[in-house]
Amino acid sequence: MLFSLILLLTFISGYILPWWVACILAFGAALILGRESSQAFWSGFAGIALGWIALALLKSFPNDHLLAMRVAKTFHLPHWLILLAITAIIGGIVGGMSSLSGLMVKRIFEKKQAV
Numbered sequence: 001m002l003f004s005l006i007l008l009l010t011f012i013s014g015y016i017l018p019w020w021v022a023c024i025l026a027f028g029a030a031l032i033l034g035r036e037s038s039q040a041f042w043s044g045f046a047g048i049a050l051g052w053i054a055l056a057l058l059k060s061f062p063n064d065h066l067l068a069m070r071v072a073k074t075f076h077l078p079h080w081l082i083l084l085a086i087t088a089i090i091g092g093i094v095g096g097m098s099s100l101s102g103l104m105v106k107r108i109f110e111k112k113q114a115v
Contacts, residue, residue: 002033002040006047006099014055022048022091023098030102037100044099049092056084 009025026044034040060068060080068080077083 002029002099003043003047005029005033006043006095007051010048010051010095011054014051019091022051023094026095026099027102027105030099031106034099034103034106037103040103041096041100045092045096047099048095049088052091053084053088056087 006022006026006029009029010022013021013025026048030040030044056068065080068083072078072080072083075083077086
């Protein structure tokens with residue numbers, strides 16, 4: 001459930017909002033639905049990584065990957081798919097950390113209520 005929500009929110013927000021909004025949405029989703037640390041991290045990682053891959057491919061296919069190839073050439077990468085993989089890894093790490101942070105904040109508030 002957490003993974004699907006993060007993926008959906010990332011994909012929708014990617015069209016109209018800046019890239020960092022997906023991290024805030026992953027934080028909020030884990031704050032509400034998160035249960036355990038590994039689930040929160042990997043849901044955030046995979047949700048944002050796959051969302052960014054889908055968005056990048058949807059924007060890159062119409063121009064035959066022209067811009068992606070030029071950016072890959074700028075970074076001295078042999079192929080644009082490596083650039084896509086690096087983008088997914090960076091987005092995944094940021095998403096996993098923000099989702100894990102949301103779960104940790106949830107745990108802090110749960111402990112304060114129990115005292």
